[in-house]
Amino acid sequence: MNLQSVKQRFGIIGNSPALENALSTAVRVAPTDLTVLITGQSGVGKEVFSKIIHSLSSRKHNKIIPVNCGAIPPGTINSELFGHEKGAFTGATSDRKGYFETLNGGTIFLDEIGEMPLDTQSFLLRVLESGEYLKVGSSAVQKTDIRVVAATNAALLDKINKGKFREDLYYRLNTVPIKVPSLSERPEDIYLLFRKFASDFADKYRSETVRLDQEAQAMLENYKWPGNIRELKNIAEQVSVLAKNRLVSGTDLLEFIPNATHRNLPMLAADAKAETENLKEREILYKLLFEMKNDLNDLKSLVFELITKNNLDMPDMQKLSRITQISEQQQPIHSSGYSEYDDRQAYQRTNPNASQPIILDPSSGYNNTIEVQETLSLEDMEKDMIQKALSKHKGKRKDAAYELGISERTLYRKIKNYGLKE
Numbered sequence: 001m002n003l004q005s006v007k008q009r010f011g012i013i014g015n016s017p018a019l020e021n022a023l024s025t026a027v028r029v030a031p032t033d034l035t036v037l038i039t040g041q042s043g044v045g046k047e048v049f050s051k052i053i054h055s056l057s058s059r060k061h062n063k064i065i066p067v068n069c070g071a072i073p074p075g076t077i078n079s080e081l082f083g084h085e086k087g088a089f090t091g092a093t094s095d096r097k098g099y100f101e102t103l104n105g106g107t108i109f110l111d112e113i114g115e116m117p118l119d120t121q122s123f124l125l126r127v128l129e130s131g132e133y134l135k136v137g138s139s140a141v142q143k144t145d146i147r148v149v150a151a152t153n154a155a156l157l158d159k160i161n162k163g164k165f166r167e168d169l170y171y172r173l174n175t176v177p178i179k180v181p182s183l184s185e186r187p188e189d190i191y192l193l194f195r196k197f198a199s200d201f202a203d204k205y206r207s208e209t210v211r212l213d214q215e216a217q218a219m220l221e222n223y224k225w226p227g228n229i230r231e232l233k234n235i236a237e238q239v240s241v242l243a244k245n246r247l248v249s250g251t252d253l254l255e256f257i258p259n260a261t262h263r264n265l266p267m268l269a270a271d272a273k274a275e276t277e278n279l280k281e282r283e284i285l286y287k288l289l290f291e292m293k294n295d296l297n298d299l300k301s302l303v304f305e306l307i308t309k310n311n312l313d314m315p316d317m318q319k320l321s322r323i324t325q326i327s328e329q330q331q332p333i334h335s336s337g338y339s340e341y342d343d344r345q346a347y348q349r350t351n352p353n354a355s356q357p358i359i360l361d362p363s364s365g366y367n368n369t370i371e372v373q374e375t376l377s378l379e380d381m382e383k384d385m386i387q388k389a390l391s392k393h394k395g396k397r398k399d400a401a402y403e404l405g406i407s408e409r410t411l412y413r414k415i416k417n418y419g420l421k422e
Helices: 003-010 017-029 046-055 077-082 118-130 156-161 167-173 187-205 214-222 228-242 250-254 269-309 317-329 340-350 378-392 397-404 408-418
Strands: 036-039 064-068 107-111 132-134 141-143 147-152 176-179
Touching: 003 017, 003 046, 017 046, 017 176, 036 046, 046 064, 046 107, 046 147, 077 118, 118 132, 118 147, 118 167, 156 167, 187 214, 187 228, 214 250, 269 378, 378 397, 378 408, 397 408
Parallel strands: 036 147, 036 176, 064 107, 107 147
Antiparallel strands: 132 141
16 A cells, blocks of 8 residues: 555645655554554654554454553553453452453554553563463463554653663564654645645634635744644634634734744754853853942042042043043144153053053142053953952862852863963
């Protein structure tokens, strides 16, 4: 049977290579009795693949039953799957047949296999290896001929590392893996699916089929669809019923998908780590800037206090303003009683990135000219802050890193780069 006829028979919409690869694998494995493990996000249609495998197999005339392992309480799942004897536990008033007995010759679809309890996993492993099982409360070995198709949206290898899933069972189930792609992995199929759903809902509610303009189509294809086909179908139904216009624009679509314009792009682990380090470094710089601001405020207060206590005259602000203005225009001042300006111009020409010095005019009443050159280099400020933190905590990098708000590893790297002494 070719893929196109399989799509028509089971109502599968889409032409993406990832989808067709999954379908091709399902069609090829169906005639065998091999165990199949279907993986994929929630809502991608894993159960449909189990029906395809069963319907194209020699067991198609027998039953297939889906069992959600995550929906059955741990205390009763063994009884549901394998059955129990009368009196096996409180409430067992009679014998009960399990699915592995009633489905003999058929197929069982174990959905959310990652949620199966560990003791049940050991019983299932025995069934897969020998076809044998024990009823709860019985010592008589039972035989069954049943095909197992399992599915999960969880990372089973992670569960194995955490001791929550048996490694031997994983490799026994994973005889033939099938990866069902998510909608974000097949964007070319999204609008096709929407049109199919919209047409079905138009027939159901006896209304005109809604259509999307180009902007709305682009929004559908760029949206991440965390709920996959299930979410897309719900949106198609909402739009079909609630949309004011039959031609839906991008603005109209935002009423139903508020996050449609958000791009949830993945970030590589290395990039994420680098971004975290950059954020921590920026925090240090912000701390330095705030401390500089506080120091400047303290300096202002000190200068004001000195001027007040010593009955000094305030400098002529108009004259200082003229000096600053001329400095910005880079025009030299020729004054017989003032030579410091020429020195400042020479310094700025050789050091264009240097900060503006603070100069007090002698004519304002001050006997001495004071020049303050303070570096504004972020690297120097960061270096100074790290040195202060190390001195405060007597060279203990862990405490200094905590004080600075960065990791000890980042602090060690900066100490090495700056050549600081601990």
